[in-house]
Amino acid sequence: MIAVFKTNVCEADSGDVLHLLRVHFPDSYITIDHEDCDNVLRIAPCHIPEHGVAQLLSAKGYECESL
16 A cells, blocks of 8 residues: 655655654655655555554654645
């Protein structure tokens, strides 16, 4: 399953956020599209419920909404 999220992760913070996510999803391909106005985060495959990803980013102070 590919999980897709709208975020407020800015380009300057994306390295830290991607590192955090790759620790939790080591076998997944993870990107943040800063060309998109919604800074779309994609995780493929995503093996946990989408609300778990949102909670993980929310705990770090970011907005994250499943699309």
